Amino acid sequence: MEVRAADRSERDQVLDLLSLWYNDSEFFARYNQLDPRFRDDLCLVARDGARLVSTVQIFDRTINLDGHAIPMGGIGSVFTLEEYRHKGVASALMRLAVDTMVREGFEVSLLFAERLTFYSQFGWRAVERKFSILAGAAGIKAPSHFVPTHFLIDVFDETRDLAAIAEIHRAYSGRFNVSAIRDHASWRANLEFAGNQPMRPGVGSKEYFIVCRDAGRIAAYARVTRFHGVSMVMEFGYVAGALDAMLATFKYLGEVASGSSISFQRAGDHRRAALLRGEDSTAESGLLISHTAQDPGLEHRIREAGCPVAHHTDDNYMWRILAPAKLARRFAMTPEAASAHAFETFQDSHSLFWTADRF
Numbered sequence: 001m002e003v004r005a006a007d008r009s010e011r012d013q014v015l016d017l018l019s020l021w022y023n024d025s026e027f028f029a030r031y032n033q034l035d036p037r038f039r040d041d042l043c044l045v046a047r048d049g050a051r052l053v054s055t056v057q058i059f060d061r062t063i064n065l066d067g068h069a070i071p072m073g074g075i076g077s078v079f080t081l082e083e084y085r086h087k088g089v090a091s092a093l094m095r096l097a098v099d100t101m102v103r104e105g106f107e108v109s110l111l112f113a114e115r116l117t118f119y120s121q122f123g124w125r126a127v128e129r130k131f132s133i134l135a136g137a138a139g140i141k142a143p144s145h146f147v148p149t150h151f152l153i154d155v156f157d158e159t160r161d162l163a164a165i166a167e168i169h170r171a172y173s174g175r176f177n178v179s180a181i182r183d184h185a186s187w188r189a190n191l192e193f194a195g196n197q198p199m200r201p202g203v204g205s206k207e208y209f210i211v212c213r214d215a216g217r218i219a220a221y222a223r224v225t226r227f228h229g230v231s232m233v234m235e236f237g238y239v240a241g242a243l244d245a246m247l248a249t250f251k252y253l254g255e256v257a258s259g260s261s262i263s264f265q266r267a268g269d270h271r272r273a274a275l276l277r278g279e280d281s282t283a284e285s286g287l288l289i290s291h292t293a294q295d296p297g298l299e300h301r302i303r304e305a306g307c308p309v310a311h312h313t314d315d316n317y318m319w320r321i322l323a324p325a326k327l328a329r330r331f332a333m334t335p336e337a338a339s340a341h342a343f344e345t346f347q348d349s350h351s352l353f354w355t356a357d358r359f
């Protein structure tokens with residue numbers, strides 16, 4: 001069995017192998033073909049004779065930790081052919097992934113796991129984080145200065161809106177530790193693969209990306225998809241001080257999700273709003289899932305406006321430190337203290353890693 005980085009000529013075989021997972025040949029291709037940071041040497045494979053039998057992929061990302069742009073290796077697309085399972089093949093690839101990430105200068109690593117014990121063998125540790133469940137966003141009440149008809153809900157248009165959205169993202173998400181940093185190329189790629197879960201084989205994942213205009217100017221935005229059967233606001237942001245526009249955006253999404261009448265003016269093609277209704281529109285009574293714990297001021301305003309916000313804790317989120325000495329230099333601490341500090345930051349409820357950045 002060969003366990004090594006993939007060769008360029010093996011790209012299609014890697015995709016053929018992964019297509020057996022979700023029975024969806026397009027899903028993984030989006031990452032391999034559209035991610036400007038995809039590299040064959042970060043795509044690890046196990047080959048038995050003529051067959052590729054297992055793969056692990058390292059996604060090259062950058063996150064914010066205390067204002068430092070930290071190279072982060074995301075682990076994903078971990079898959080072994082059924083008949084080769086339980087023979088240690090993925091384990092060998094995970095060990096190679098750690099060596100490769102250290103060699104390539106990644107300082108921390110993130111993965112989303114269902115099998116916590118499997119990954120903990122290779123040094124990843126589960127970190128709790130909070131998802132927010134917004135029950136009844138449609139019922140968000142308008143304070144006297146909040147007039148729904150004042151806001152226009154429009155559909156994001158890349159050519160027209162990306163510069164403004166990237167600026168809101170940089171200013172809003174950039175305030176929070178752990179958030180992924182996106183340059184222009186990463187933004188364009190992110191628009192192709194955010195959402196992550198194929199809804200049905202062959203359908204791929206799509207997002208409903210809306211902007212909320214206040215007097216023509218974008219004041220808030222939200223990106224929504226269906227994720228494991230729920231309406232997931234996988235990223236949002238607002239201009240400093242534009243809490244009302246953010247509340248208006250949540251209210252609008254709640255109205256769509258619950259099938260209520262829409263109290264906002266709209267522009268653009270809103271067919272993808274159907275993502276909020278799912279297949280079974282009666283199942284969830286308009287719940288929205290997102291992250292809000294990072295922003296207590298926003299949470300307070302949502303609750304004050306009459307929409308309960310509950311937290312659900314999840315520990316499928318696993319981190320590993322790869323380069324303690326580099327973190328030590330950045331944070332001016334000992335390597336042990338720097339690693340502990342990084343873990344405290346990963347699990348701090350004010351930190352944020354958007355679902356839109358999943359890999």
Ligand SMILES: CC(C)(COP(=O)(O)OP(=O)(O)OC[C@H]1O[C@@H](n2cnc3c(N)ncnc32)[C@H](O)[C@@H]1OP(=O)(O)O)[C@@H](O)C(=O)NCCC(=O)NCCS
Pocket residue numbers: 021054078079080081084085086087088089090091092112113114115117118
């Ligand atoms: C998860 C997955 C990649 C594991 O691949 P694998 O090649 O079977 O992995 P390994 O053989 O290295 O390890 C699997 C288990 O077999 C055990 N194992 C390893 N070598 C073994 C051997 N010689 N004999 C018996 N068991 C062995 C491992 O300890 C591990 O046990 P654990 O699951 O209790 O931790 C594979 O099950 C898969 O492709 N699943 C579907 C896709 C998926 O779920 N991906 C991960 C998403 S988080």
